[in-house]
Amino acid sequence: MTSAIDHEDRFRRVYADHFEALLAYAIRRVDRPEDASDIVAETFLVAWRRVREIPPDTEAKLWLYGVARRVLANHHRGDQRRDRLGDRLRQRLTGGPAVDPGTEVPDRLVVRAALARLGELDREVLTLTVWDGLEPREVATVLGVNAAAVRTRLSRARGRLRELIGDERASSGHVLDVLTRLIPEEGR
Structure with a gap:
């Protein structure tokens, strides 16, 4: 030894x-x-x-x-x-007139409250993807799961979040502008 x-x-x-x-x-x-x-x-x-x-x-x-x-x-x-x-x-x-950040506070509070109601893994998958800008394969590496599981959880978490927020005007995959952004296509 x-x-x-x-x-x-x-x-x-x-x-x-x-x-x-x-x-x-x-x-x-x-x-x-x-x-x-x-x-x-x-x-x-x-x-x-x-x-x-x-x-x-x-x-x-x-x-x-x-x-x-x-x-x-x-x-x-x-x-x-x-x-x-x-x-x-x-x-x-540079995209336009200055917006008062205080106007987003109510939306942010609603989103945070809805996130708190998600399961821990779903919340982590969603926030790593949306807030941290990681691709599903990167999220999979961080969490120690496979990328397919991440994509499935991400889809379910977005749907559940939409239900919790009641954001009927949101298009598929997007819940309030304060939370989401377009996810680039990942090379598979």
């Missing part, structure tokens, strides 16, 4: 042997160099947490590249979400 000290020594060796290569890998794949250091830090955080899973010798480098690749993918998805949010905010700010 290996001790914590052995694992720490192993991690130190892996870090020393592969830090420079991973940093170069990340720098070549991001727009801002400061993002590369975040990618490498996150990669080694995963390595620290999973130090027992790091393969021996030369395979360790490949394992780290695999981790860094997934960290980069998450980073790029985050950038895309931030860009989409920025676009939506710019559109909203």
Whole structure:
């Protein structure tokens, strides 16, 4: 059985042997160099947490590249979400006359009360999709379920929310503008 000290020594060796290569890998794949250091830090955080899973010798480098690749993918998805949010905010700010935010308060209270009446998983699926902008496959990953289950729960949660709110004027899939937005088609 290996001790914590052995694992720490192993991690130190892996870090020393592969830090420079991973940093170069990340720098070549991001727009801002400061993002590369975040990618490498996150990669080694995963390595620290999973130090027992790091393969021996030369395979360790490949394992780290695999981790860094997934960290980069998450980073790029985050950038895309931030860009989409920025676009939506710019559109909203330039889209017409200023609206008093207080006029949305009653609708928001109704929506929050209706959300509180949904089951926990349905509420989480709905809010992750609508408020956090995640696609069903991303929600599935977060919740540890399959994407088909998320899509089914999302459809049911929207219907139940519509019933609770009594929003007859809403079109299919949309309950009050304060809650929903169009969900982009996801690549399947």
